[in-house]
Amino acid sequence: MGIVKISEQMHENLRLTSGALSRSINAQAEHWLxxxxxxxxxxxxxxxxxxxxLIxxxxxxxxxxxxxxxxxxx
Structure with missing residues (x-):
């Protein structure tokens, strides 16, 4: 596992989207990746x-x- 640096705006987008889709922030980031x-x-x-x-x-x-x-x- 590694560390990926992202912008504050991208982190905020991940936070909002992960909450809306009932995913963790990491799971949402991995999905988008x-x-x-x-x-x-x-x-x-x-x-x-x-x-x-993916399915x-x-x-x-x-x-x-x-x-x-x-x-x-x-």
Whole structure:
């Protein structure tokens, strides 16, 4: 984990948005970073498409995690 210095205005934007969307400030910043990174890598995608990609990636991660957990005997 590292430290990222941001402007006071950006921090205020994060604080307001994180409160409105029930996220921590760090979670909101990470969301914006992920969306921005995907937007730069895929300039042809709309915001909604980027969000769908993030949801699909999360679903795949959860599925892989569940597949790795050994089944319990009943």
């Amino acid at each position: 992920r969306v921005g990174m995907l937007a730069e890598l895929n300039p042809n995608l709309a915001y909604a498409e980027i969000c769908q990609l 699909q990636a999360e679903q795949q991660s959860v599925s892989e995690l569940l597949a790795a957990v050994p089944a319990r005997a009943a």
